[in-house]
Amino acid sequence: MIETMQRDIVADHRERMLNLKKYYPFFKLTENNFSQFKDGMYENLDMGYILMAILRFFIEQNNVKEKDVTYPEYLDFMARMLRENFNQKLDDGQVREVSDYIFDKIRNEGRPFSFEYYDPIDRKKRASRVRIIESNIKDNTVWYSISAEAIEFYLDTKEIKDESRISVAQLLLEKMISSDDFKGGAVVVAKINDEVSNLKRQSDQVLKGLSLNLDEGVKSYREFMDTGMQWFDEEERLFKKNTELIEKALAKLNSDHEGQSQKTEAYYRTLKDIYELGDQLKIAMNRHTELLVSVTKMQKMTDQAIKNAKIRSLRSRVNFQTILKEMILADDAEVLSEFIKPVLGIKIRKRFVLKNLDEALTMRPLKMIKPEKVSFSESTEIVYDDELEEERIGDNYEFLMRNLYSALRVRDEFSKKEFDASMMAMYDENIIKNADYVTFFVNLWQDDGYLNKMLDSRIDEEEKIDFTLERSSEDSNDLIIRRV
Amino acid sequence: MENRNLEKALDIVSLLVSGQDVGETSANSALYQEYSNNSEVYAIVQETLRHLELEIYEYKNSLYTAGKAGNTVFGFTNEEVKKALGVKLNKELYLAYFIIYNIIMQFYTDSSTPAYVEYVKIDDIVNSMDTNINGIIDDEMGIVLDEIEENSFRQIALSWEELPASSSNSIDNTRAARKSKAGFVKTVINFLEENDLLIGNDARYYPTDRFRSMIENYYEDNRSRLAQLLKGKKEQEK
Numbered sequence: 122m123i124e125t126m127q128r129d130i131v132a133d134h135r136e137r138m139l140n141l142k143k144y145y146p147f148f149k150l151t152e153n154n155f156s157q158f159k160d161g162m163y164e165n166l167d168m169g170y171i172l173m174a175i176l177r178f179f180i181e182q183n184n185v186k187e188k189d190v191t192y193p194e195y196l197d198f199m200a201r202m203l204r205e206n207f208n209q210k211l212d213d214g215q216v217r218e219v220s221d222y223i224f225d226k227i228r229n230e231g232r233p234f235s236f237e238y239y240d241p242i243d244r245k246k247r248a249s250r251v252r253i254i255e256s257n258i259k260d261n262t263v264w265y266s267i268s269a270e271a272i273e274f275y276l277d278t279k280e281i282k283d284e285s286r287i288s289v290a291q292l293l294l295e296k297m298i299s300s301d302d303f304k305g306g307a308v309v310v311a312k313i314n315d316e317v318s319n320l321k322r323q324s325d326q327v328l329k330g331l332s333l334n335l336d337e338g339v340k341s342y343r344e345f346m347d348t349g350m351q352w353f354d355e356e357e358r359l360f361k362k363n364t365e366l367i368e369k370a371l372a373k374l375n376s377d378h379e380g381q382s383q384k385t386e387a388y389y390r391t392l393k394d395i396y397e398l399g400d401q402l403k404i405a406m407n408r409h410t411e412l413l414v415s416v417t418k419m420q421k422m423t424d425q426a427i428k429n430a431k432i433r434s435l436r437s438r439v440n441f442q443t444i445l446k447e448m449i450l451a452d453d454a455e456v457l458s459e460f461i462k463p464v465l466g467i468k469i470r471k472r473f474v475l476k477n478l479d480e481a482l483t484m485r486p487l488k489m490i491k492p493e494k495v496s497f498s499e500s501t502e503i504v505y506d507d508e509l510e511e512e513r514i515g516d517n518y519e520f521l522m523r524n525l526y527s528a529l530r531v532r533d534e535f536s537k538k539e540f541d542a543s544m545m546a547m548y549d550e551n552i553i554k555n556a557d558y559v560t561f562f563v564n565l566w567q568d569d570g571y572l573n574k575m576l577d578s579r580i581d582e583e584e585k586i587d588f589t590l591e592r593s594s595e596d597s598n599d600l601i602i603r604r605v
Numbered sequence: 606m607e608n609r610n611l612e613k614a615l616d617i618v619s620l621l622v623s624g625q626d627v628g629e630t631s632a633n634s635a636l637y638q639e640y641s642n643n644s645e646v647y648a649i650v651q652e653t654l655r656h657l658e659l660e661i662y663e664y665k666n667s668l669y670t671a672g673k674a675g676n677t678v679f680g681f682t683n684e685e686v687k688k689a690l691g692v693k694l695n696k697e698l699y700l701a702y703f704i705i706y707n708i709i710m711q712f713y714t715d716s717s718t719p720a721y722v723e724y725v726k727i728d729d730i731v732n733s734m735d736t737n738i739n740g741i742i743d744d745e746m747g748i749v750l751d752e753i754e755e756n757s758f759r760q761i762a763l764s765w766e767e768l769p770a771s772s773s774n775s776i777d778n779t780r781a782a783r784k785s786k787a788g789f790v791k792t793v794i795n796f797l798e799e800n801d802l803l804i805g806n807d808a809r810y811y812p813t814d815r816f817r818s819m820i821e822n823y824y825e826d827n828r829s830r831l832a833q834l835l836k837g838k839k840e841q842e843k
Contacts (some may be wrong), residue, residue: 397620439828445710464802466672467622467671467672
């Protein structure tokens with residue numbers, strides 16, 4: 122227990138701090154409330170809100186439109202945003218002034234934000250660096266883009282329900298591949314895999330829900346399709362794009378090291394990372410396709426369930442729970458018999474075969490048929506052979522059961538072999554060879570109600586003894602009879 | 606009327622009242638085809654069964670019959686059900702009916718909405734009984750034993766609550782007996798299996814097509830009569 126706690130405190134500390142790093146610039150920046158700038162002239166503005174808006178703008182430009190941002194474009198966005206979202210009237214000069222100030226702050230005057238923490242393993246203070254906006258110069262123009270940490274921070278600030286988590290994770294992956302962070306990319310793909318598995322689980326639950334309660338099931342189905350599946354095509358597109366990016370990264374790596382007779386260790390490490398990332402992405406894509414198959418199945422099932430429900434809704438129905446409440450309220454169990462007896466079907470006993478009626482009506486009597494003698498003796502009840510047999514079996518079973526009860530009154534537990542021996546001693550050695558003796562135990566073992574029914578009218582309830590029958594643990598050919 | 610059609614119709618009736626299958630996939634599929642496609646055969650079967658006071662239900666291309674209310678020739682009487690179940694007292698009979706009603710509720714929420722439950726186990730039914738019995742007796746108010754009539758729901762509740770849950774440690778090995786809840790449920794299940802309403806496999810009990818045809822048709826067809834019956838009882842109570 123203490124060891125686990127110690128591990129959490131010491132060994133995991135660095136990882137926790139590195140996870141916190143992406144949040145650090147936000148809180149650092151929001152300390153600034155504009156009161157120090159131009160004598161508090163822009164105090165009305167809110168740095169937290171503005172920062173989030175800028176991040177979203179950069180994601181839109183970098184990851185959706187796939188282009189970097191120039192400073193004039195940033196200014197355009199700021200002018201629109203400041204005028205639309207704050208009550209303060211700002212002229213062009215003021216917009217420019219405040220936008221410059223904010224941009225400097227967000228870029229931390231060109232330096233990365235430095236997040237300091239204590240590393241308990243090395244027992245040293247460490248500083249981890251993080252940027253929000255990165256820049257590069259191309260064709261004499263400075264182009265700005267959002268950093269991977271900033272994307273991660275932005276995505277982490279809200280549980281994304283109305284957007285595809287897979288798509289946003291893929292945007293992050295894209296960023297990581299383009300900044301050659303293949304190891305980090307593999308972590309992101311693992312997240313994508315989790316999300317795909319999560320969607321698969323959700324779809325299974327929707328299927329289960331549909332089978333239990335249609336209304337609730339359809340509701341969760343629609344919710345699932347709205348939140349989970351509407352982005353499917355977009356996700357597919359991003360998967361393809363990232364696969365292409367990985368291929369490009371591989372080509373770039375090879376071209377960078379072309380001509381080198383002795384490849385460096387870094388080359389092989391990067392190559393391994395790229396391949397691993399590619400493999401992970403392929404697994405994710407396969408799972409994503411499997412998800413589509415499962416969702417298609419679910420769509421069909423839902424359509425069918427709705428169709429069936431529509432047809433059923435045309436029929437009136439008897440609600441069993443409501444009827445039960447009414448019956449309990451009336452407190453007359455006789456009503457129950459009216460509800461149950463007819464559904465038991467019809468009792469099938471020996472009876473006149475109706476087909477014979479047809480034959481009787483159509484048959485021509487023979488002219489030479491001898492008249493039947495009229496007998497005045499009372500007709501006796503006909504007893505069929507099988508009824509005679511049943512009577513014999515009943516007698517024998519009753520005899521055996523009574524013997525079993527007698528034995529149970531003497532001993533609470535004994536084996537069938539012991540019972541056999543005592544029966545042979547008491548009556549005859551051949552008794553255990555009797556067919557009824559054998560079937561008695563077969564019926565007792567099968568417990569299909571036949572024995573109970575046969576003996577109910579023969580043995581009074583008070584005479585009966587409850588007992589169990591189980592296979593002997595010592596001898597698999599023997600049974601143990603035990604009084605309950 | 607063609608003699609041939611009469612013969613076929615009577616063959617169908619004969620098979621139905623002797624409990625045999627008449628359906629598209631049964632051994633008597635040719636007769637089922639006649640019933641479905643030959644209007645004269647259909648009419649004779651309907652008319653004959655009407656005179657025998659039997660209902661005919663079609664379910665998944667098979668035919669099933671049930672006795673109309675009060676049909677003592679083909680339908681079960683309470684005494685016959687008691688004998689078939691192996692019980693002697695009315696309170697035990699009503700308890701058995703209540704268990705059957707609970708089994709129906711496991712598979713159907715209403716007469717036309719199957720619950721998509723594939724099978725039930727004995728403990729499912731014992732639990733459902735416990736839940737539905739729970740509301741019958743007001744434990745706070747207590748009961749006056751002398752006032753309880755034999756055919757009341759309160760008596761059913763008392764009979765059920767008097768029973769121990771099970772006389773063996775494992776519900777799966779439950780033997781049909783009247784001395785425990787699980788044992789009593791098993792007795793009822795055995796009876797339903799004999800009447801081709803449930804099929805048991807490895808302590809799981811599945812409804813048969815016969816069972817489904819009865820539930821989905823009988824209550825709907827007799828809706829107004831059953832409602833009248835309940836209403837009558839309520840008015841008597843007042």
